[in-house]
Amino acid sequence: xxxxxxxxxxxxxxxxxxxxxxxxxxxxxxxxxxxxxxxxxxxxxxxxxxxxxxxxxxxxxxxxxxxxxxxxxxxxxxxxxxxxxxxxxxxxxxxxxxxxxxxxxxxxxxxxxxxxxxxxxxxxxxxxxxxxxxxxxxxxxxxxxxxxxxxxxxxxxxxxxxxxxxxxxxxxxxxxxxxxxxxxxxxxxxxxxxxxxxxxxxxxxxxxxxxxxxxxxxxxxxxxxxxxxxxxxxxxxxxxxxxxxxxxxxxxxxxxxxxxxxxxxxxxxxxxxxxxxxxxxxxxxxx
Numbered sequence: 001x002x003x004x005x006x007x008x009x010x011x012x013x014x015x016x017x018x019x020x021x022x023x024x025x026x027x028x029x030x031x032x033x034x035x036x037x038x039x040x041x042x043x044x045x046x047x048x049x050x051x052x053x054x055x056x057x058x059x060x061x062x063x064x065x066x067x068x069x070x071x072x073x074x075x076x077x078x079x080x081x082x083x084x085x086x087x088x089x090x091x092x093x094x095x096x097x098x099x100x101x102x103x104x105x106x107x108x109x110x111x112x113x114x115x116x117x118x119x120x121x122x123x124x125x126x127x128x129x130x131x132x133x134x135x136x137x138x139x140x141x142x143x144x145x146x147x148x149x150x151x152x153x154x155x156x157x158x159x160x161x162x163x164x165x166x167x168x169x170x171x172x173x174x175x176x177x178x179x180x181x182x183x184x185x186x187x188x189x190x191x192x193x194x195x196x197x198x199x200x201x202x203x204x205x206x207x208x209x210x211x212x213x214x215x216x217x218x219x220x221x222x223x224x225x226x227x228x229x230x231x232x233x234x235x236x237x238x239x240x241x242x243x244x245x246x247x248x249x250x251x252x253x254x255x256x257x258x259x260x261x262x263x264x265x266x267x268x269x270x271x272x273x274x275x276x277x278x279x280x281x282x283x284x285x286x287x
Contacts, residue, residue, distance in 0.1 A: 008119070008123060009041075009042065009095075009096060009120055009123050010095060010117070011228065012095070012173060012230070013096045013120070014042045014044070014096065016038070016066055016096065017035075017038025017042045017095075017096040017098075018039060018044060018054060019054075019059065019066045019067070020033060020035040020036075020038050020066065020067060020070065021035070021036050021038060022049070022054060022056065022059075023063055023067050024036060025049075027060075027271060027273050028269065028270055028271040028273070032064075032067045032068065032071050032265045033067040033070050033074075034102070035070070035098055035102060037098035037101050037102055037133075038098050040131055040133075041096050041098070041124065041127050041131070042096060043127070060273055061214070061274070061275060061276040061279075062276070062279075063273075064266065064273050064274055064275045064276075065258065065276060065279060068258075068262075068264075068265055068266070068275045069172055069261070069282060071265055072200075072256065072261060072264070072282065073170050073172065073200050074099060074103070076168060076198065076284070077089055077099070077106065077110075077168055078103075078106060080168050081106060081110060086110070086165075086167055086168045086196070086197070086198070087110045087165065088110060088111050088112075088113070088161060088162065088166070088167035088168070089110050089111070089112045089113070089168050089170075090112075090113045090115060090156065090161070090167055090168070090169040091112070091113065091114050091115060091116075091170050092115050092152065092169065092170065092174060092186070093115065093116055093171060093174040094114035094115060094116045094121075094124075095116065097114065099112075100112050100135050100136055100138070100139045101133060101135060104136050107135075107136040107138050107139065108136055110138060111138050111140065111161070112136075112138055112140065113142050113156055113159060113160075113161055114142065115142045115144050115152055115155070115156065116141075116142075116143070116144070117143070117144070117145065118144075118145055121141050121142075122143075125141060140159045140161075142156055143155070152189075153189050153192075163194060164194060165194055166194045166195065166196035166287070167193055167198075168197070168198050168200070169190050169193070169198070169199045169200070170199075170200045170201070171186065171199070171200075171201045171202070172200075172201075172202045173202060173280075174201075174202075175201060175204070175234055175236075176203070176204045176233065176234055176235070177231075177232065177233060177234075178233060178234055179233055179234065180234055183234055183236075183244070184244060184248060187199070187244060187245055187249075187250075187285070188248045188249060190248075190287075191245075191248045191250050191285070191287055192249065193287055194287065195287055196287060197287040198284060198285065198286050199245075199250070199283075199286075199287075200282060200283070200284050200285075201282060201283055201285070202280055203235075203241050203280070203281065203282070203283070204232065204234070204235050204236070204279070205236065205237065205238065205278050205279060205280070205281060206235045206236075207219060207222065207235070209278040210276065210278050210279050211276065211277060211278070214276055214279065218279065238255045238281060238283075239255075241255070241283055242255055242283060245283055245285040248285075249287070250285040250286060250287060251286055251287065252285070252286040253283055253284070254283065254284045254285075255281065255282075255283055256282040256284060257277070257278075258274075258278065258279065258280075258281055261275050262274045262275060
């Protein structure tokens with residue numbers, strides 16, 4: 001089954017998958033994250049490593065940010081299983097995520113709900129079939145047309161999600177494309193879930209907060225996103241993001257900075273790889 005020509009994956013999701021693969025090829029051992037499945041799904045054209053957005057040195061900080069956030073989220077999910085806190089894992093904007101394929105041992109212990117735009121999901125499922133990659137039966141694909149105003153939580157429940165039990169909900173690389181009001185609405189919906197649920201979410205900080213040498217590169221990324229029809233809309237200062245989550249109804253909210261991630265996963269590296277400070281960071285919010 002070949003992926004329909006009329007469908008295509010999200011360009012940002014492909015770039016993320018390729019950066020994960022590039023990490024295994026060009027960065028020193030040990031790898032922070034082992035993920036080459038996304039590369040198989042993306043099936044980029046020959047010479048993809050020579051693309052400007054794949055330049056090993058120039059993209060290193062942003063590649064580090066991508067792998068750091070993915071590793072942190074996966075650790076949260078695994079810890080949640082070990083602690084018996086959650087048997088449901090929801091990925092809002094799943095893209096080319098490959099966790100269930102790489103960690104079938106964990107996937108077998110929980111229901112995983114991949115939420116994404118219908119066209120992107122149809123493409124991904126076609127690629128999985130083409131590659132003869134069968135996700136564990138615990139994986140549920142939930143198509144949600146965010147642009148048309150679909151209620152993702154209602155779609156989730158129709159797919160078998162239980163609002164009576166706690167869940168780990170993640171949203172990476174999504175908030176910058178949403179309005180402030182849409183971000184608040186998402187926070188409120190997740191905060192309405194069962195007690196003990198966790199929300200791990202990334203957000204972009206205002207560009208002027210980043211180190212000065214990085215600001216021109218970030219501006220270029222902002223302009224590129226706008227030119228492709230997916231402009232960055234929302235930026236948040238960390239304390240503002242924490243306050244929004246608390247106001248939405250979460251009982252506890254923790255800000256996870258790039259420095260925190262560097263300390264967790266990059267402290268002993270000899271190649272200088274680390275996520276850039278004050279660019280993209282996370283919150284962990286508990287219901």
